[in-house]
Amino acid sequence: MSTDAENSDETASGRADGDVTPGVRRRGRRILEADPGLSFVSFAARLFDDVGASKDVAAELYDQLTDDQGDADAGDHMDESEPAERDQDAPPSPPPDVAPPSVEPENAGPASAESDAPADQDLAGRITDHYQRLENRDVYGALGAIDADVVDADADLSALGNQDFTGWYRSRDAGGSWDGRGRPWALAREFGDLRDGLERVLYATINYAPAPWFMDAWDRYEWTDDGRTWERGSAPTPGYDAVHAYAPFADVDLADDVKEQRPAGDVPTDQLEEALRRYVDAFAELAGGREHVFALDSVGGAYLFVAPTSTAPIATAFDADDRAAIFDELTDRLNGWLEDVADRVTAATDLAGVFEPDLLNNKNRLYKAPLSVHSSLDGVVTPVDVDDPTYQFTPLEETSGELVDETRAWVDGFTADHRDAVDAIVATLxxxxxxxxxxxxxxxxxxxxxxxxxxxxxxxxxxxRIPSDEIPDDLETTDDLEIINSKIEGIAVDDLIRKTIGAAVEGEDTDDGDDGVRFDPPWRGSESGQSCFADSRKFYDPDAKYSGGGALEFIAVERGIVNRPGDKLTGDKYWRAVNALRGEGYHIPYFEGWNGRHADVLRLFTEPETDDDRKRQLARALFADE
The missing domain is CATH 1.20.5 (Single alpha-helices involved in coiled-coils or other helix-helix interfaces)
Incomplete structure (x- = not known):
């Protein structure tokens, strides 16, 4: 999935009614310093593009910043109009976009009451200072960069950076009728600017693209009811063909109720550390040596990696098309390998449902960067010693200089030369x-x-195969199963989900585009209410360890025809699912069979509404083929 996300834009929802945060203030000041004559309307639009600030926040900040310049300079920064007129001139905030597949967001919750405001402001200040310390040590510049000489590339490589899970894009004015232009953040060189809009969580991608790719990625966009609509038709994130280094990865999640107990230490530490050891051992076997394996305590779980340069030789040896096919296949095979590893580890440690990987690997997959603050717990992501894994919660305030130095060393090792691991990876997968x-x-x-x-x-x-849109809508019956299959394959799975159970989140980034959905699976519980996702072609249920299914598979499990995604649809179950799609308004011809007496055309899979209907159905059944 593009989990490939594969992505979403900044959302204003988190900042719509809040105060001006330090990051927003810094960004606003830089905007006016770069363009002192900027009107309020342009300032508000630019601030929303960069950090997702609402119109009210922009108005408050604009007044503060222009007042700081003094009355003599006020005319250089704003039109001579009353604040109320500026509000009327300002366009309504564009609709918020939605976060991507690759990772399920952990919400920080609503703002606290006014009595908690000083504490919140103090926390915001501590987070700002925290990231400033890390910028001073160039932790994220080093994390984002792989030197060209290390991997024999034509240019340095960079990972993508992300603000708070939704802030993918660096935005600029586009001119003309376009609302702006944007491209992903290049973590290697742009953390200083990216930090301006950062509230809590810094994310990075497990894949790296050449630095010139970012310069060519700019695309113009306009705001629509669905968020940003890009001129080129899809979000400007790198495809597998642009990937030049890719870290085999696992995000092992703690159950929500266990995660919330981490600050108090009320978790099964011994079992979790044993599970970590087993995951590290598995990754060491995958990579051909423990020296290629890296791990992080993600606060809400743990991350396991083989260093990204381990796969860089693939990008060197194959051209763009072949590279895209190989990295795509590597992702699928890695998910399958990881599923087997997870089954063994959870069985050995009795942690099923407590500590399990999400199996959502894809290009542009996000992970919380080392020493990032967690989204809801005031702890930081820390390195794990793969030779002796321990699992202890680290509060934000305990980020010592020694820990920063240790993390910088972890980062330098992570982006170093690990190309000799590629042989073992290919042999395993x-x-x-x-x-x-x-x-x-x-x-x-x-x-x-x-x-x-x-x-x-x-x-x-x-x-x-006859395309679905070429099959006449008035075709009532057919003896060609390919026509049935074509009509089913033409059904957009995300639209089916909207019609049946409703989408929890719109705008999900998947392999098929950036307009998918997240949803609450009706066949199992979901703490978040949005743990599954879908695009027009497939739905995905990571918890059920099932890579995906189409419209027929979804309606079958949604209606209880089968128990879980992945159960086989054969015989009557298949035709009951087909009929359920018809019940949702999709026109699928009835199948006649070789002599016109198949049970489908005789409507034997239609639920009778009355006793007379039931009697007629039983009579028709006498003529059906066995």
Missing amino acids: WPEHYGDADDWRDALAAWLEDHREEEARNQDRERQ
Whole structure:
């Protein structure tokens, strides 16, 4: 998924009614310093683009900053109008965008009462000072950068940075009728500016793209009811073809009720540390050595990595199209490998439902950067010693100089040269091709050949299949199962979810685009109410360890025809699910079978509404094929 996110924009909802935070103030001051003649309308629009500030916050800050310049300079910064007129001139705040797949957001909750305001302001100040210390040590510049010489690349590489899970884009004026232009933050060089809009959590991506890619990624956008609409049609984030280093990764999550007890230390520490040791051992086996493995205590769980440069040789050895196919396949195979590892670890430590990976790896996958503040707990992300894993909560106020130095050393090791791990990674994830190959390159080349042949076969099948939109809407029956399948495949899964159970969050970034949804799965409990996600092609349920399903699979599990995603749909269950889609208004012809007497065309899978309907259905059943 683009989990590839694969992404969302800044949202104003978190700052709509709050005070002017230090980060917003810094950003506003820089905007006016760069353009002293900026009108309030332009200032408000720019501030929203950069940090998601509401119109009211922008008005308060604009007045404060222009007052600081003195009456003599006031005319240089604003139109000679009353504040009320400025408010009327200011455009309404654009609709908020929604956060991406890659990680489930942890909400910090509503603002506290007025009596808590001084404490909140003190915390905001401490967070600001915290990130300033880390900027002074260049922790995030180092985390975001991989030197070109380390990986034999033509240019330095950078990870993407992200503010508070929703702030993906650096924005600028675009001119003309466009509302602005934007591109992802390049963490390697832009943390200083990114920090201005940061309230709590700094995220980075597990993948790195060449620095020139960021310069070419600018795209113009306009605000619509669905958020930003980009001129090129999709969010300007790197695809797999632009990835030049990619860290095999696991986000092992604590259950919400356990996570909330971490500050008090009321968690099963011994079991969690044993689980961490087992995950580290598995990653060491994947990478061919513990020296390539890195881990973080994420406050709400733990992160395991193989260093990102471990996969950089793939980008060097293959061109963009082949690289995209390989990294995409690597992600799928890694999720499958991780599922097996998780089953073994949870069984051995009795932590099922307590400490399990989310299996949502994808390009542009986010993780909380080392020493980032957590979104809801006042603790920080810290390095874990992979030789002797321990699991202890670290409060924000205990971020010592020694810990900062330790984290900087962790970062330098993480982005160092680990290219010799690629052989073990390919051997583990592509065993069927590696065994007969001379080396990892030959193994991947053999897989590519098989992959291209399978793609060609799929294309032949697609050419023979009648497109859903070419099947007449008035076609009532057919003897061609391909027509049935084509109509089902033409159903947008996210639209089906909206019609049946409703979407919890719109604008989810997935492999299929940036207009997917998050939703509350009706077949199991979900603490967040939005733990599953979907795009037009598939839905995904990470907790059920199922990579995805289409419209038919969703309606089957939603209606209780099967118990969980992944259960097989055969025989009557298949046709009951088809009929359930018809019940939602989707036109799917009835299947006649070879002699016109299939149970589907005889309406035997339709729930009778009256006793007479039931009698007629029983009579028709006598004529149905077995």
